Amino acid sequence: MKLLLLEDDEATRAQAVRQLTAAGHVVEGCATGSDALYMASQGDYGVLILDRMVPGLDGLSVLKALRAAGIRTPALLLTAMDGIDDRVEGLEAGADDYLVKPFAAAELIARVNALSRRPPMSDTAVTATVGDLTIDRVKRTVTRSGQRIELQAQEFKLLDYLIQHSGEVVTRTMLLENVWSFHFDPQTNVIESHMSRLRAKVDRGFGKELIQTVRGAGYRIDG
Amino acid sequence: MAEPGRPGQSPFRSGAFRFALAFAGVFAVAAFLILGMVRHQVGRYAHEAMRGTLQTETPTDPERPERMVTLGTRLADGSLLVVATDGYDVDKLGGHMIRFTILWAIAITLIALIGGWMAGRVFLTRLAAANLAIERIMAGRTEQRLPMIGLAPEFDDLSRNLNRMLDRIDGLMEGLRQVSTDVAHDLRTPLTRLRQMLEAAREATTREDADAGIDVALAQADQLLGTFRAILRLAQIEGGGRRAPFGPVDLGGLLATLIETYEPVAADAGHGLTAHLESGAIVNGDAELLAQLFANLIENAILHTPAGTRVAIGVERSPGHIAVIVTDNGPGVPTSERDRITRRFYQVDSSRSRGSSGLGLSIASAIVTLHGAKLTIGDAAPGLQIRVSFEEREGHA
Numbered sequence: 001m002k003l004l005l006l007e008d009d010e011a012t013r014a015q016a017v018r019q020l021t022a023a024g025h026v027v028e029g030c031a032t033g034s035d036a037l038y039m040a041s042q043g044d045y046g047v048l049i050l051d052r053m054v055p056g057l058d059g060l061s062v063l064k065a066l067r068a069a070g071i072r073t074p075a076l077l078l079t080a081m082d083g084i085d086d087r088v089e090g091l092e093a094g095a096d097d098y099l100v101k102p103f104a105a106a107e108l109i110a111r112v113n114a115l116s117r118r119p120p121m122s123d124t125a126v127t128a129t130v131g132d133l134t135i136d137r138v139k140r141t142v143t144r145s146g147q148r149i150e151l152q153a154q155e156f157k158l159l160d161y162l163i164q165h166s167g168e169v170v171t172r173t174m175l176l177e178n179v180w181s182f183h184f185d186p187q188t189n190v191i192e193s194h195m196s197r198l199r200a201k202v203d204r205g206f207g208k209e210l211i212q213t214v215r216g217a218g219y220r221i222d223g
Numbered sequence: 224m225a226e227p228g229r230p231g232q233s234p235f236r237s238g239a240f241r242f243a244l245a246f247a248g249v250f251a252v253a254a255f256l257i258l259g260m261v262r263h264q265v266g267r268y269a270h271e272a273m274r275g276t277l278q279t280e281t282p283t284d285p286e287r288p289e290r291m292v293t294l295g296t297r298l299a300d301g302s303l304l305v306v307a308t309d310g311y312d313v314d315k316l317g318g319h320m321i322r323f324t325i326l327w328a329i330a331i332t333l334i335a336l337i338g339g340w341m342a343g344r345v346f347l348t349r350l351a352a353a354n355l356a357i358e359r360i361m362a363g364r365t366e367q368r369l370p371m372i373g374l375a376p377e378f379d380d381l382s383r384n385l386n387r388m389l390d391r392i393d394g395l396m397e398g399l400r401q402v403s404t405d406v407a408h409d410l411r412t413p414l415t416r417l418r419q420m421l422e423a424a425r426e427a428t429t430r431e432d433a434d435a436g437i438d439v440a441l442a443q444a445d446q447l448l449g450t451f452r453a454i455l456r457l458a459q460i461e462g463g464g465r466r467a468p469f470g471p472v473d474l475g476g477l478l479a480t481l482i483e484t485y486e487p488v489a490a491d492a493g494h495g496l497t498a499h500l501e502s503g504a505i506v507n508g509d510a511e512l513l514a515q516l517f518a519n520l521i522e523n524a525i526l527h528t529p530a531g532t533r534v535a536i537g538v539e540r541s542p543g544h545i546a547v548i549v550t551d552n553g554p555g556v557p558t559s560e561r562d563r564i565t566r567r568f569y570q571v572d573s574s575r576s577r578g579s580s581g582l583g584l585s586i587a588s589a590i591v592t593l594h595g596a597k598l599t600i601g602d603a604a605p606g607l608q609i610r611v612s613f614e615e616r617e618g619h620a
Binding site: 180 | 438441445448484485487490491515522
């Protein structure tokens, strides 16, 4: 997929381009907001990655201008600030996701992948299937191999989020933000505890394990 | 005692002299006003006196011609009637009174001059003492405080307020020093480990060893970044400059979600987590920050108590107030340490092996302050009880 990356720091840009290219993307980088605005309005990009703080026209203004011009390409805002207001401001300006610097390469790749397929039909469909596992979002039921599985509310949300991104890596931060709405770092193993319970219910005794741990990155559900 | 006014200055330019002049000036003006009044009034008083029993004297000194006041009229038969009187007694009385008034005016002005100079000197001496104290503080003796100025309660209030301001600044400075020291101290350990791991990875003979070393180094780097994020977040909450206005937050619902989130965490750590919640406990606040507040309190109870500890969350309502109480039956915190546990990087057990940043309770405390609520740390006998009391949102009583 073709990505646009606005980042004024050359070293950071080169590094991100290398990592995203290694993940199978085509990345076009630029260093100024006006370049980004021009390129984004001309080119056909899958995802825009915009650094919020660049000299001159900043990422937020670029995004606002693009949205005002009716360009709806999914956008990931990068920022060195982790303020609640900053995040709200970014989302209000039309960002689809928000990533605080510094971040791991896996985090950036996972988020770009998550954005690139938004909004997939399966997100809004009533039922979704991964392998022999099926969830019903209206009845809030889960079945595997025809066998009913009882999940608690947060376990269901967690499984649903994994299935929405089936085949892709979801990171811990993505889970914290989207399943628990936690925009801070918990000091305890919130994700591990819930994940082990979910796995015990969904994967134990069914032969094939659907949920995999991706070392150094996060989790992935695969059929 | 310091000399009022600046050294090497003429006494006539001193503050005390100016005070004296101002006092004397006011009295002199007042005295001359009285003099004018007396002059104006004296004639009337004399006339009134003469109508009564005041004896008239008429000097018959040929050397000194008298001035008479005469009034004449022609009568019906053509004769002329002249009435004459001298002003001797009136003049004498007037003269007496004017001399008397002038003398007293001068005396009063002199007394005012001396009194003003003394009062000014006393006042300025005290001000000078306060100034000297301020100069010492500016020179670095920050423990110094201003003396009471005295003379009036307002002056003492001024001293007291200035001293309180100095206490506050001192507290802030101390906090800043503490934070810098703590940050440096707290980051040194993970940085050292990071360095060691990178060195080990470089010297590793196999690819697996190198990877393992790099993984540990990455984990250390993440921990460092986590601490930095927590420091930034704390600064941001303490700064309070938030754009988003507070809205109604249902504490019961928020806590129920958190209990569901932390129940498996507590179970995995061998802890019990129970809750006695109430619906309809609405406070005014920021839901995201309040979630972090209670998450931090729950995590604190899980992280800093041994396995087997029970943690209970309760909501207590009294008219106009809502309190959230987090209680554990762990070892508790000694009374002497309780004030300190909300300080940055403070750890009751100095070992830092459990991965806590040492900022959880500081952030919790900052969120409480931002919400105008009150955090009290008490004894659950045995264990620790943390109580956060909010004012209930108006219109939801």
